[in-house]
Amino acid sequence: MTLPLVQINNLSLRYGDFVALDDVSIDFMPGTCVVICGPSGSGKSSLLRCVNRLENFDKGDVIFDGQSLKAAQNISKIRSNIGMVFQHFELYPHLSVMNNITLAPRYVNGVNRDEAEAKAHKLLERVGILDQAKKYPNELSGGQQQRAAIARALALEPKLMLFDEPTSALDPEMISEVLQVMRDLARNGMTMLVVTHEMGFARDVADEVVFMDKGKVIERNESGGFFDNPQSDRAKEFIDRVLQKI
Amino acid sequence: MNYEFDWPLLLEEPNWGWVIEGVANTIQLSLMAWGFALVLGVLIGAIRMSKSRLLRFIGTTYVEIFRNIPLLVQLFLWFFVFPLLLPDDLMRAWNRLDGVPFFTALIGLSLFTAARIAEQIRSGISSIPKGQFLAAYSTGLTEVQTFRHVIIPYAFRVMIPAIASEFLTIFKNSALTLTIGVAEVTGAAKTIEAYTFRGIEAYSAASLTYMLTTASVVIFMGWLEHALRIPGLIGKR
Ligand SMILES: Nc1ncnc2c1ncn2[C@@H]1O[C@H](COP(=O)(O)OP(=O)(O)O)[C@@H](O)[C@H]1O
Ligand SMILES: [Mg+2]
Numbered sequence: 001m002t003l004p005l006v007q008i009n010n011l012s013l014r015y016g017d018f019v020a021l022d023d024v025s026i027d028f029m030p031g032t033c034v035v036i037c038g039p040s041g042s043g044k045s046s047l048l049r050c051v052n053r054l055e056n057f058d059k060g061d062v063i064f065d066g067q068s069l070k071a072a073q074n075i076s077k078i079r080s081n082i083g084m085v086f087q088h089f090e091l092y093p094h095l096s097v098m099n100n101i102t103l104a105p106r107y108v109n110g111v112n113r114d115e116a117e118a119k120a121h122k123l124l125e126r127v128g129i130l131d132q133a134k135k136y137p138n139e140l141s142g143g144q145q146q147r148a149a150i151a152r153a154l155a156l157e158p159k160l161m162l163f164d165e166p167t168s169a170l171d172p173e174m175i176s177e178v179l180q181v182m183r184d185l186a187r188n189g190m191t192m193l194v195v196t197h198e199m200g201f202a203r204d205v206a207d208e209v210v211f212m213d214k215g216k217v218i219e220r221n222e223s224g225g226f227f228d229n230p231q232s233d234r235a236k237e238f239i240d241r242v243l244q245k246i
Numbered sequence: 247m248n249y250e251f252d253w254p255l256l257l258e259e260p261n262w263g264w265v266i267e268g269v270a271n272t273i274q275l276s277l278m279a280w281g282f283a284l285v286l287g288v289l290i291g292a293i294r295m296s297k298s299r300l301l302r303f304i305g306t307t308y309v310e311i312f313r314n315i316p317l318l319v320q321l322f323l324w325f326f327v328f329p330l331l332l333p334d335d336l337m338r339a340w341n342r343l344d345g346v347p348f349f350t351a352l353i354g355l356s357l358f359t360a361a362r363i364a365e366q367i368r369s370g371i372s373s374i375p376k377g378q379f380l381a382a383y384s385t386g387l388t389e390v391q392t393f394r395h396v397i398i399p400y401a402f403r404v405m406i407p408a409i410a411s412e413f414l415t416i417f418k419n420s421a422l423t424l425t426i427g428v429a430e431v432t433g434a435a436k437t438i439e440a441y442t443f444r445g446i447e448a449y450s451a452a453s454l455t456y457m458l459t460t461a462s463v464v465i466f467m468g469w470l471e472h473a474l475r476i477p478g479l480i481g482k483r
Contacts, residue, residue: 052384054383054384076383076387076388078386079383079384079386081386083384083385084381084384084385086380088375088377090375090377090380092378092381092382092396092400093400093476093478094399094400094476103385103387103395103396107387107391108386108387108391135477136476136477137478138476138478139477139478140478149381153384153385155385156385156386
């Protein structure tokens with residue numbers, strides 16, 4: 001029997017008095033791609049940030065690959081096994097694309113420069129921007145920046161990838177190039193948690209869809225079932241609204 | 247105006263010696279004070295962002311005190327009051343030091359400027375988007391590594407103009423130290439005027455010195471800013 005890669009147990013998170021996550025319990029199996037959706041402010045980003053403990057949660061725990069994050073002494077080491085991709089890319093503007101990718105392998109894993117660059121070379125090829133290696137982030141298009149950010153997250157060979165609205169800040173013509181890279185990752189068996197409003201991606205690529213509202217997980221279903229046969233009224237409403245927009 | 251200029255007078259001894267001494271003192275004082283202020287300013291800027299309330303309180307108190315008392319008053323306090331507060335032995339040793347005015351000026355200028363730099367460090371670092379920290383932490387960098395490789399290099403580039411302008415401010419503020427007897431450029435001009443009654447020549451030469459030095463600093467900093475610029479960043483974010 002395979003164990004879940006991520007187990008979230010009774011997780012609660014507050015910002016001051018505001019409850020952002022309210023007693024969330026959910027598991028994710030290795031090798032699956034799960035889309036997390038829900039209205040803005042429902043706690044999707046907060047949930048992702050708890051999975052690598054970028055937020056200090058108040059109650060409950062996250063078990064990643066058998067280790068409790070709450071108890072973890074060496075959280076940096078655990079984070080290096082979890083890649084994260086952000087809406088606004090967050091590449092380091094003062095470093096070239098190459099150095100953006102090699103920074104963590106060199107200083108977190110102690111890989112030497114040549115080896116780190118050889119690895120980065122392969123990753124850049126994989127995301128299709130090898131020719132941009134020497135450029136700086138702000139000299140790239142949004143789509144290229146996001147692909148570089150994905151390469152940076154992959155450089156530590158993570159077991160899990162977190163995507164927080166990776167295409168929301170992109171011009172429409174660049175969305176598909178990023179989704180294509182994500183699709184390839186999923187096909188190759190990467191475990192992925194993806195917050196996105198791209199319902200096409202959810203339907204075609206994701207194995208499962210999780211629907212959140214007001215800090216709670218309302219519904220979880222395999223992706224076909226979620227769209228064709230949503231269980232809750234809130235999920236129905238949400239699907240109608242996003243599908244209308246497209 | 248029937249004033250006959252006598253520029254060559256400045257090149258005669260002992261006037262020329264005073265000019266050279268003045269320029270040397272001004273540059274030495276400004277550079278040293280700037281160096282100390284930078285180190286101290288970074289430290290205080292850092293403790294103002296620390297997690298400890300006490301450290302933050304100390305940092306904030308420092309900045310508010312040194313930034314809000316006029317520099318001239320601070321110089322007088324260091325020169326006239328500070329030695330009185332020292333234990334007897336120390337006070338005697340202090341008074342026997344060569345160049346007490348210079349050291350006093352150095353302390354006064356450094357501590358005053360450190361408060362201003364600390365403030366700039368803080369605003370420089372808080373201008374870095376929060377996502378940069380998250381991105382760095384998410385790849386497993388520790389807090390120290392994140393500051394060392396991501397936040398400080400980024401903030402430093404953003405802050406070059408401010409740090410350069412602090413140097414120019416110190417340089418001009420150093421003229422105030424003539425009031426406690428430092429023979430810097432303005433002090434030298436005053437001395438020459440006293441001996442020769444040629445105030446116009448003396449103060450013109452002093453102004454020219456300030457202008458030339460300022461211009462070279464501006465040119466150097468422009469070059470530095472260009473050399474360290476973040477490609478493609480201008481006008482974005
Ligand atoms: N750092 C923060 N401080 C205070 N409130 C926050 C913070 N981050 C998020 N929130 C609030 O928590 C709620 C959930 O936010 P978030 O997880 O970003 O939602 P989503 O990603 O689903 O849009 C929102 O109402 C948001 O305003
Ligand atoms: Mg969000």
